[in-house]
Amino acid sequence: MPANRPYTKRGPVQITSQAPHAPRSHARSKRLFRGRNIVVTLGSATAAVGLSVGFASAAITPGGAEEHARSAAFDAPGREGPSPEAKVIALVNKERDKAGCSPLTKNAELTEAAHDYNEVMAETGVLSHTGPDGSTPQSRAEAAGYTAYVGENIAEGYPDAESVMEGWMDSPGHRANILNCDYKEIGVDANFADNGPWWIQDFGTGS
Template identity: 40%
Template sequence: MAPRGRYAGRHRAPLRWWPALVGSGALVAALLGVALTLDGPVVSSAAPGSAATAGTGHVTGTGDTTVSLSGDTPSSRITPPGSRTAPAAARAPGPGALTASPPAAARAAAAPGTSPESDRITVLEDQVAILINRERERAGCHRMRTDERMSVAARRHSADMARLDYFSHTGRNGSSFVDRLEDAGYPRRHAAGENIAYGFSTAESVVEAWMASTGHRNNILNCDALATGVGLSYQGRTAYWTQEFGRE
C-alpha cells in the first residue's frame, strides 16, 4: 500500500496527479497505495486471512498491480517529484518477531485524550467519516455508523506506521487489518476492507484522493459495509490515515 510526498492506502498501482487536489494550482505530492478488500465487486473470493489476491485498481500510469493480502509490492508505490523517500514497506518479521498486541505507543494512540491536539485529530477523523458517508449517499448506499472498536484498530495502525516510519497494510508485527480489527474486539468474520494514506493534511484531500482511486473508491462505495472507523496519527507534520470497513 501507500506521502512530504503524500500517499494514500487498496491495490497498488501507479498514481495519477489530479488537479482536484491542487487548490492553489501548485502540484500536491500525493501517492496512492493499497486498499485491501475482502468483499466487494473488485476482489476475488477470499476468506479473511487467506492468501488470495485482491483485484486490481486503477490509480493511473504504467498499469495495474495485483497485490496479495500478505504484504506490499515495493514497485506499487511511486514517490512524487520533489518528495521525500517513502516510508519503508513492512518487512516480513523474523523468528519470534510476531507480537500479540501493537506497540505501547500505538496502544496509547488508540484512545485520544482531551488535549487541544487530540481534540483536533478527533475532529479530522470525524470529518473523514462524514465525507465518506456523503459519497456513499450520492451512490445510493446507506450511511455507515462509526464503530469505536474499528476506530481503535485504525488509530493503532496509523500510530504504528507513523512511529516506525513505514506504509503498509501489513503491520510491522506481521498483522493484517483483519488481525488488528480482531485485536480491537471487532469480529474478524465481519472485516470488509481498509484504506490507508499519508501526507494529506485535511479530511477533504484524503477523501478526494481515495475517491480518485478505483480500489479505494470501491471500498468506500461498498454498500454491504455497515460500520467504519478512522484513525489519524502524525510523524512530525506528516499525517498517516487509516479507515477500516466492516459488515457488522
C-alpha cells in the first residue's frame, strides 16, 4: 500500500509492512489517535554483515480546524527554553536509555534533510514519506550528504514535543524506529505552519 494513500475521516489505523523478497503483510492497530496524523518509515540495520531494510507506513485520521488552531499555540519557536527539536531528541534518548540503547547524536545532514522536507509537507499539506518529486527518506538524506541508511517518523497536528513523542511511542512501528539500537544519529525538525504543526525524525545508522 503506498505511503501517500488517501486519508479517511474515520476508521482503524492501518500499518503495511514490506521487506525485500518477502510477501506483504497487513496489521490493524486497536488504538485510534484522536484528531492527529502519524506516518512512519522503518529501516532496520545489522552491523558488519550488511543491511536488512524494511518499510512500513501508518496513517491516523486527521483532526479538524479547531485542533490545528490549538496546536499552533504551544511549542512554537520563540518561546523560552530548549527548542522543540531539542526536546524531541532529549525524549528520544530518555526512551532509548530505558531500553538499553545508546543515545542518538544530532547530525547536521539528517537535520537538513528533515528541515527541507518538512517545509515541503507544510507547503503542500500532504503527510507522506514520498515527496511530490518522488523523493524518499533515503534519497533526501543522500541529497543532504548523508550516505548511511535511514529511517523516518513523521507526524502532523501535535502541539508540542511531549505529545508527538507520546503518539510515536504508543504506535508500535514508530516506537520500533525510536528504540532501534542500530541507529546512531538523528535529525529532527518541527514546522509550525498554520496547517500544522509538522514533525519529522530522521534516523541514521552512522558511518
